[in-house]
Amino acid sequence: MTDVFCCKECNVEKPRTEEHWHRDKNVPDGFCRKCKVCKNSYRDQWYRDNWQKCQENSAAWRKANRAQFDENMRQWAKRTAAERSAYKKQWREANIDRVLERNALHYHANKDRYRQNGNKWRAKNRDKHIAGADASRKRHLDRYRVHAAKRRAMKQNAPGTFTREDIKAQLIAQNGRCYWCSEAFVGDNHTIDHLTPLSRGGSNYPSNLVCACRSCNSQKGPKTPDEYRLYLKEFGK
Template structure:
């Protein structure tokens, strides 16, 4: 390393030209340099921390570029590591998330509001499906329906309301349980039908036969 002012000045003038030479030297003696670096950290951890902090600050742009290149070249590896970490630290991450939400209620509320509107705007179909699953879990309903199975049900019914035949879109589609959860209905695909919001709200906790009888009576009264 340059020690005198003249040596440091020369080094700065020739920094770019020396980079490949220094890198080749490092690769050739990598174990030696790692051992020396570890010894310096153990000998004076404060000085090592200050040096590393200063180096990262001076080379922030270079570090960002290299990190981006690494992420792009190792997408699958990083995703697998991320999944493994989340599984192995599930309880720890849940405790941390709960603690953070509790200590940052307003920030979490604002973040969640923005996230919710973004989800509803970008994928209303999946958002409505998630809400249906959440409500089913709260009522301890049995059965499971995947997004793919639910989409297949919607397509089978021609993207129209099961009860009135009104055409549906991602914004107007809701999932209704033929046998209401409150009356023992399940969350299996066979118990789910696409419905418009008015029909879903009107049916509420009625069974199919109860709803059809009720609707016929309403129609007769309005005739």
């Protein structure tokens, strides 16, 4: 049967176990005279009353025992890695707008440093960078297509812009088929084609965009719609 002991602070009887009492090697039965609730309450209150002194003592100990402190931190980081990672992920998901805003502000305030670090990393990890870029491109094909088309338009100083939603709407309007040859797209193998080529004064507005298979887009090149239709009629796809 478990012994029962009365706390010297709150006078409440509790089973003499580690659930209710801290260990104390200076006491005959190995447990403190005050229960955990009272000891913890006293400790917390003392810390609040002596906060400045605690900070100074901690700083002095870290300075005098730097190697031990660093080792303690490494061990703590190793023990809590999974728990901290899960908490960070959960917090980011719950505060994604705040995270994106903070990251954007930090990037614009340190743009040169980001570019330098990125260039250094890519130079040292060329194969890894290429593999990661290819994997990202496959995951976000629509985004890459839009980005590539916009870059081409910028080089030509073409007016207008569009979004991924515009391309999705165009795909639906074309029933998922190539604008030129009417072959059904398989997966995400469509490309963005400018009806009037950028090199010939075409715009980057949605009204000048269609979805085409890679073969037709490559064949069409800088041709106008009428020129490409004549080409298809004469030579076929």
